[in-house]
Amino acid sequence: MAKSIKKEDSSIEQLILDTKDLEILQLLQKNARITVKEISDQMHLSTTPIHERIKRMEASGVIKQYATLLDHTKVKKGLMVICYVSLKEHNKKAGVKFIETIHSLHEVIECYNISGEFDFMLKVVAEDMNAYYDFHVNKLSQIENMGHVQSVFVIGIIKQTHQLVFPVSEK
Amino acid sequence: MAKSIKKEDSSIEQLILDTKDLEILQLLQKNARITVKEISDQMHLSTTPIHERIKRMEASGVIKQYATLLDHTKVKKGLMVICYVSLKEHNKKAGVKFIETIHSLHEVIECYNISGEFDFMLKVVAEDMNAYYDFHVNKLSQIENMGHVQSVFVIGIIKQTHQLVFPVSEK
DNA sequence: AAAAGAGCAGAATATTATTCTAGTATTGTA
């Protein structure tokens, strides 16, 4: 007998998030260590539905990770550089090899395949300019099949958040 | 009587992180909801020092935030665009006004002041191309003093992490 | 109208965070 496509099939079906789920996510995004009780108090619900909804969103993958974010300047990662990279050849094998290497470089915290004249955009963090120079010369430029590389330096951080805001479509 | 510049002055002085602190940070970065007990077991220490070290790093600002990260595609924020912006005028007043506006736009999750021909780089998330079009035309382009805008679309995410890796200087 | 499913409240239990007490190194100093 087929089950209805509803929330309990969270591991298979696309989870449909209602207003309460989104409200919970707003609070969790701000503080991953907020207690179920605090959420339930703010939302005027008991702890049971909050707990169930969170577990459901964890299981469905809506909640990807509870992460701890550090102050880069206080852990000697104060320099941020945006790197543009183009490859010489664009066959599958060359691409896979490049991706593997990127994953092994801890200085690269983000890498995107992008539109435009370059193939990839990298966000790189390092302790200082010397460390970045070492990364650029000895690691990035050494990757086989590497074409052009262009570095754009981050002078200041204006805004930096992971909070996704959802339109308030109240019932 | 002057106190020594040591760890207990965490709120004022620069906190010096030792190997154990960095080891704790590695675990916390991966999972903000890891228990003190789990950390203490992995590090072969009791819960007390782990707890104290964490509180110290929270107070000193090394730990900036416990954040919950969401799957963008599952919360209708699947499109990511990198926006380059240059302003017409570069006086203080114009810059401040621009920054204020950027902070009010929830689609902009990152904004950096950068070197090169553009003034700012923005990371923008939206539900789809229609939503991005609306953002571009009705919000971004409407900012006063706006000069050139160039959009680079993210085709694929190769790597995305917040895990900062620290060199293993054992001792 | 009956039945099933979903969401919820409240209580009970299991875990965990937090605090407290006191022992053990380590470092600097006379």
Place this chain on the structure above:
DNA sequence: TACAATACTAGAATAATATTCTGCTCTTTT
């Protein structure tokens, strides 16, 4: 070398929280 101050640690006690369980209510479907 001996002493004192400091930091670190283990283990226990307490407070707070997560998690589970039971049963009620509302809605939807047939």
